[in-house]
Amino acid sequence: MIGEAIHDIFVIGGGINGCGIARDAAGRGYSVVLAEMKDLAAGTSSASTKLIHGGLRYLEHFEFRLVREALMEREVLWAMAPHVISPMRFVLPFQKGGPRPAWLIRLGLFLYDHIGGRRLLPATRTLDLSRDPSGRPLKPGFRKAFEYSDGWVDDARLVVLNARDAADRGADIRTATRVVSARRENGHWTMVTEGVETGERATVRARMLVNAAGPWVDGVLSDVVGLNDVHNVRLVQGSHIVVSGKFSDPRAYFFQNPDGRIMFAIPYQEEFTLIGTTDRDYVGDPGTAAIGEEEIDYLCRSASEYFAEPVRREDIVWCYSGVRPLFDDGASKAQEATRDYVLKLDAGEGRAPLLNVFGGKLTTYRRLAESALEHVEAAIGGKGERWTKNSHLPGGDFPVHDFEAQVRTLSKRYPFLAPGHARRLVRLYGTRAVALLGDASGLADLGRHFGSDLYEREVRWLMREEWARHAEDVLWRRTKRGLHLTAAEAAALETFMTTEASA
Numbered sequence: 345m346i347g348e349a350i351h352d353i354f355v356i357g358g359g360i361n362g363c364g365i366a367r368d369a370a371g372r373g374y375s376v377v378l379a380e381m382k383d384l385a386a387g388t389s390s391a392s393t394k395l396i397h398g399g400l401r402y403l404e405h406f407e408f409r410l411v412r413e414a415l416m417e418r419e420v421l422w423a424m425a426p427h428v429i430s431p432m433r434f435v436l437p438f439q440k441g442g443p444r445p446a447w448l449i450r451l452g453l454f455l456y457d458h459i460g461g462r463r464l465l466p467a468t469r470t471l472d473l474s475r476d477p478s479g480r481p482l483k484p485g486f487r488k489a490f491e492y493s494d495g496w497v498d499d500a501r502l503v504v505l506n507a508r509d510a511a512d513r514g515a516d517i518r519t520a521t522r523v524v525s526a527r528r529e530n531g532h533w534t535m536v537t538e539g540v541e542t543g544e545r546a547t548v549r550a551r552m553l554v555n556a557a558g559p560w561v562d563g564v565l566s567d568v569v570g571l572n573d574v575h576n577v578r579l580v581q582g583s584h585i586v587v588s589g590k591f592s593d594p595r596a597y598f599f600q601n602p603d604g605r606i607m608f609a610i611p612y613q614e615e616f617t618l619i620g621t622t623d624r625d626y627v628g629d630p631g632t633a634a635i636g637e638e639e640i641d642y643l644c645r646s647a648s649e650y651f652a653e654p655v656r657r658e659d660i661v662w663c664y665s666g667v668r669p670l671f672d673d674g675a676s677k678a679q680e681a682t683r684d685y686v687l688k689l690d691a692g693e694g695r696a697p698l699l700n701v702f703g704g705k706l707t708t709y710r711r712l713a714e715s716a717l718e719h720v721e722a723a724i725g726g727k728g729e730r731w732t733k734n735s736h737l738p739g740g741d742f743p744v745h746d747f748e749a750q751v752r753t754l755s756k757r758y759p760f761l762a763p764g765h766a767r768r769l770v771r772l773y774g775t776r777a778v779a780l781l782g783d784a785s786g787l788a789d790l791g792r793h794f795g796s797d798l799y800e801r802e803v804r805w806l807m808r809e810e811w812a813r814h815a816e817d818v819l820w821r822r823t824k825r826g827l828h829l830t831a832a833e834a835a836a837l838e839t840f841m842t843t844e845a846s847a
């Protein structure tokens with residue numbers, strides 16, 4: 345709209361990088377608008393392995409800068425969001441004649457323990473798998489393992505909490521809003537956006553544009569900004585399968601496949617095991633990436649090399665696939681392409697600045713945002729100082745070791761909640777679970793029951809506070825209740841949400 349104020353920053357993309365940058369910028373006092381064409385975290389940011397990790401494997405590719413920064417972020421992020429992030433121990437079985445000698449793994453883990461400012465996470469140790477319970481689900485023959493620390497994250501919630509905090513600090517977050525064009529005009533940017541469900545068009549002006557469109561980053565440059573010959577990222581697909589639980593140990597497994605790739609088997613959502621990932625070059629619309637038959641075979645076959653009980657197709661309850669937007673460094677193999685991020689500023693005398701974000705990991709999103717803000721300061725002038733390092737994401741304002749205490753407190757205040765329900769609410773909403781539950785004194789006060797332990801009060805909270813518009817947003821991104829609801833229950837939820845939204 346002509347006459348509307350010129351904002352400081354316009355961000356394209358509601359994944360972890362766009363939301364992280366919007367939050368940091370809003371907290372420093374910039375006026376920010378963020379447009380996401382689908383739902384928050386609908387792109388790569390909900391399709392990850394869900395690790396806050398240094399990336400042990402990247403040491404092999406000498407990515408020391410990235411690994412060190414990522415290792416250091418583990419405890420920073422854990423303290424920011426101890427509800428959606430938790431420490432996890434990884435068991436790495438050692439095989440004689442395997443793809444890597446023991447000394448190399450030991451050296452990698454030594455560096456892992458020592459270069460990343462580890463304070464709270466426990467150090468690496470060696471396990472005798474014939475005695476340690478982690479050896480039980482494995483095939484006989486695995487005698488020794490290394491056990492090391494990294495972190496687990498609910499990736500989609502990390503994104504939405506960044507968006508929530510950005511909005512609480514003044515950012516304007518617009519979901520279901522596609523940016524159809526962005527043009528430099530009189531020293532600023534003019535964007536045309538389109539409501540994907542309404543078709544409604546709007547014009548927004550900003551001093552600076554941030555392109556954080558993940559795997560769509562090159563597409564935005566060519567189709568939205570109108571540049572020719574854009575080739576910055578290499579799209580690498582990665583898929584996961586979720587199977588009924590293969591083990592009850594709270595530790596995850598790190599397997600080294602004979603082809604040199606690595607694979608994780610991670611305890612997931614209490615009763616499942618998450619297995620992944622694959623690495624293959626991808627061509628096409630990142631929005632339609634789906635797991636292939638050969639990926640399913642590969643994941644089942646590889647995991648069955650380790651677990652005594654084979655992983656079969658029939659065990660699969662859910663699959664998902666995402667596309668990594670890796671900066672194209674010309675590596676020959678997909679798994680060797682750099683996982684580091686690259687920020688490129690396109691600006692100059694009289695040209696409104698454009699910052700492009702290439703690559704990046706969930707783990708390093710906060711540091712990426714800080715680096716992005718350095719470019720923002722240089723381009724349009726500084727405002728506030730760095731502030732996110734010691735901040736909390738919404739609901740994360742409790743000490744890292746107090747998760748169980750939070751569950752006990754919630755259960756005491758709302759004794760009608762089943763233990764698993766209370767735990768789930770703390771895992772998702774942290775201290776904000778109390779605001780969500782409000783004055784409820786029994787399950788009946790939570791309103792309509794949609795299946796599993798999902799009730800109307802939570803759905804309304806997600807619609808009001810977290811931009812949920814459809815059942816899919818609630819079932820697969822804000823929560824993972826999709827693993828538990830039937831198709832009919834999911835359809836009833838969709839009808840409820842669309843009716844409520846139009847009321």
Ligand SMILES: Cc1cc2nc3c(=O)[nH]c(=O)nc-3n(C[C@H](O)[C@H](O)[C@H](O)COP(=O)(O)OP(=O)(O)OC[C@H]3O[C@@H](n4cnc5c(N)ncnc54)[C@H](O)[C@@H]3O)c2cc1C
Pocket residue numbers: 356357358359360361362379380381382383384385386387388389390391392393394395396397521522523524556557558559560564568580581582583621666667668669703704705706707708
């Ligand atoms: C298989 C796999 C496993 C991974 N595992 C890990 C891990 O364990 N740990 C880790 O730290 N990292 C991991 N990563 C990396 C991490 O997930 C990604 O680097 C990160 O999520 C990228 O976030 P993003 O914000 O750049 O992109 P995205 O999350 O894809 O966000 C970009 C957004 O831009 C939106 N968009 C695009 N075009 C437009 C437009 N024209 N208008 C409006 N919106 C638009 C899209 O809808 C999308 O939501 C993994 C990645 C993959 C694929």
